[in-house]
Each structure stands twice: as C-alpha cells, then as structure tokens.
Amino acid sequence: MLELKGENQFKCRAYYAGARKIETLPTSVTELVATDQLAAQAGIGKALTEKIVELVTTGRLPYHERIKAELPEGLFDLLRIPDLGPKRVRTLYDKYDIDSLAKLEYVAKCGQLKDVPGFGAKTEQNVLQGIQMLKKMRGQYLLVDAVAVAQEIVARIQTTADPQRISIAGSVRRMKETVQNVDVVASGDTTRIMDALAQWERVEAVTARDKTQCSVVLDTGMGVELRVVPLASFAFALLYYTGSKDHNKKLQDRATSQFGYTLDASGLYAGEDEKPIECGSEEEVYRALDLDHIPPEMREDSGEIDLAAGASVPSLVSQEDIKGLIHMHTTWSDGMNSIEEMACAAEQLGYGYIVITDHTTSSHIANGLTEERLKQQWKEIDAVNEKVPGIRILKGAEVDIKPDGTLDYSDEILKKLDVVIVALHAGFKGDRETITGRVVKALSNPHVHIFAHPTGRLLLGREPYAIDMEAVIRAAGENGKVMELNANPNRLDLNWQHLKLCREYGVKVSIDPDAHRVDGFGCMPFGIGTARRGWITSSDAINTLDVDALLKTLHKK
C-alpha cells in the first residue's frame, strides 16, 4: 500500500524486510513482544517495533487501517496483472481514475490504454491477457489451502459429531493442483454433522441446507459441499462425489452395458427389480464391476478404467517410498535455514539423504554462489556430515541456464558435484524455439542430471513460459536426464499430463521439495499426489532410491 501511495521505495522495502523477518522467526512474534526482544532483530527498528507491538497487543493497527481506507480495493487486483506494478497502477488511478479490473479492461479494449504515458500497444495487449488470466483464476484455490480447510472440517466433525464414516471427496481427494471447492462425504447424525460445519467460525454464509446436503461459503470465498448419506450408501457417495465426472460416466456406462446394473451416488442396483448390491468400500464397488481398485488421483478418464479391467493398475508411488530429498536451499543462497538445520529436520522426518542445491552466480537476487563460495560450502557440508551421522548430505547446485543455453558453472566444478540441477530463472518471455533450444542444449551437458520446475508456471500467478515440453522430455530421454516434479504447492511442475509423457519416453522423475526452509519439506505430499496423478510408480522416480543407488543411477556413463 505504501508503494501504491508512492512512498520512498526503501521505506517500502523496510516493511518487506520486516515482514520477512517475522515470517522466518524461530519463535512466535507474540513471544518476542512479551520478552521485549523484537527491536533486537535485524531489520526491525523503532518504527516497526512500535507498530508490531501495537498490533500484537491490541489486535489492531490504525496506521494500517488508515492507509487501507485511502486506497480502493480494486487497485490490489490491478497489481496482480503481470507487467503492472505499483508505479503504473498509481498512474492509472491518479490520472485516469482506473481503480478496478473492469474499468481497466474497458479502457484497454477501447484501445485507449496504449496512449497512457509509459504504456504502449504491447503493454495494452499484455494487460488484456493478464486480465483474462485473472478471470480464469477467479474462484480457484491452491490445493494446499483446500486440503487444510478439508482436513480441519473433517477434524471438527469427528470431534463434535461422532460420524460413523467421513472422508474428503472431490477434486481435493484427487489431488488436483487447483480446486474450486471442498467436498466432504459423511454418514451419521445428520443434524450434528451439518451443525459442526455450519457453526464453524470461518463460515461466512450457509447457502443451502436440506436432509442430504449442507453448502457453505467460507471467509476466503471458498465453497464447501458436505453430503450426509446413509451408511449403506457411503462407499457409492464417496465414489460419486470424488469424481471425476468423466470417470463416473465411464463407470456407469460399464455397469449398464456389461452387467445391466445401474450405478449412482446412492448405490449399485441389479436388473429390472433394481435389487441393491451391497458394497462397504470403493474397492468393493470396483470389484462388482470386475475392475481393480483405482486410486482417486487416477480418476480422470485418461485410460485408467482399461488398466483396471486388465488388472494392470500401476502401484503408484507413496510417501513411504521416498528415501531422500533432492533440491533445497540454505542460508548460503536464499534459504532461511543452515545446512545443519535442514539436515536435522530431514533426518527427523526419516529421510536417508538430502541434496543441497543452492543457487549459482547469475541468480544475484538469490545470493547465488560463485564457484569459490561453492567450494567453501563443501567444507561445511563435510563438517555437517561428520556432525550429523544419521543422514547423508550430498553436494549439488541449482545451476542457471544462461541465455545461450550454457551453464553458470564450469564443467570442472559441475563434475565434482553429486547432483546437478539446471533451471531457467530469466528470459521467460522468449519464444518457444528460443526457450526450448536453451533447455535442450543445457540437457546435452554430460554433467547435468535434473531439469527443475520445467514449465516455470506459478499456479494462480504466472502462466508457463513458451516451451515445447515434448521436445524437452525427448531430449531428456536421449541424454539420460531426469525431469523434476517440483512439489512446491505454488508450482506442482511438471503437471500430470507431462508426467505421463515422461513415462512414455522412459524418463525418470525427481519429486523435489525445492525447500527454502525446514518447513518446506511439508510440501512433499502435494508432489507425491501430483506424481500419482501422472501414474508415477516408485521405480519411475529417483528419490525412491537409497543414496548409493541414486548416485550410481545419476553417474553411470
């Protein structure tokens, strides 16, 4: 908001720095306030201390409220458009009274935006594209946020309404990377179960409620659909409300055409007299249709039913298969925790190894390591390996692919690393041939192992760069390289379609946390869920190998 008001940029940066400090504190800000330790933190001075203390002790900050009241809400939507930052948004508002997406779209569509000083024809087109992107994303939520909501709702119902059965359903259960709402199916005391949801403090409005369904909207705008069904229908309802629609349709067609059954959300019925066939689980429903069980993540009608009919559903990768974590950052570059802290945290979680992959020279903003600093880092890794014997720490790097497709480190350095990850961090606006060419060239380097966050997309934030993913996957296959499945909930990159392509080309996948702090390891379930959507098995991945097998696989010539 200070940026929008045109405040001194360094003052704005001080607020960013302060916020970052608070976010990465090992202790809670409340505790620091209570013990008078706040002002001792680097980056938190007199002014920020006063404001934070006020906020923590009273729960309010009039300074913040005052500035907020001065700025129209719509300006924050404008800021989400790529290429529009505080300066341009401020110009639009001050000079042209544009304070909403709708007004901006109108002006751009009339061709008047290009005449605003600092704007032009290209920017006008980019803005219109950005508005389209935002429209597409409206009402969509990240899987990680939806899972948190779903789990809390299930826990609430379990503690207050004693359900006979309850489960998350819908696209959240299928681990779709972004979702529109949360679905929950339960059996038990309908009134108590629905009350448990309807009386949750985060419920903004109950939009529908009858004997079978309770729909609410949460404070974030996210919708929740709770279905309460008879116990005998639970498995059928869970199957039905998990979807996908296309998967259900195929199942229903199969039930009718092959068995003369009727399948719906309430049950499976045989013959003319519609005699119900009892099923207590989804497995039993599939079995009644002469199918193997199909994991929820696979239910997208992309060939899974044929596999199940042929008893060849793959055994998908699961958390238990993951032996180690590849791709993480430390305080050596832009991470928040030391090598030792990352190692101890991973050890506690039961992993056998981690690979430290800090940024390289070109990533100035991320404090990328020169070859010289990298060598110093190796000494610390050696020392921590001695100190923390329960886990093996490997040496790696996330190496920038430069504009010409060459790499940021010399081959002499690269060949000494255990794991070399390459990635694009600049030049995202290049055309398809250019970007694909850069990556294919990088993958031809014999010392490279993994291509990280291949599409560069940020879910609900940034479209992928223009890249021919099939060409890249083919090149990875020809060169024996590995494609990353970045488990960061904002990325989940590769997506499930690309992962299936990797399987087709025999290209292995690395399911990586890309952690910038110890908490970052918590994203692995989302990576694994996405892997399962792409039919990835334990043997399709590399971090399902123990450390010796991993090194042998990566370094075989």
Add this chain to the structure above:
DNA sequence: GCCGTTTTCGGCCCGACTGTTTTCAGTCG
C-alpha cells in the same frame, strides 16, 4: 524505515528484459 558509521546522513541486493522511449523507467526474479 533501517542501519552503520569515515556515526545523525546517505545508501539500501542487482542485473536482465521489455517496451517504451530516443536514453530510460518499470517490472521481475
């Protein structure tokens, strides 16, 4: 707004890229 000091001002992470300009501002990572 923060910080350090050659200590109460002056600099603050920084380079690439784009599209606007016609020498550079704004945005991004």
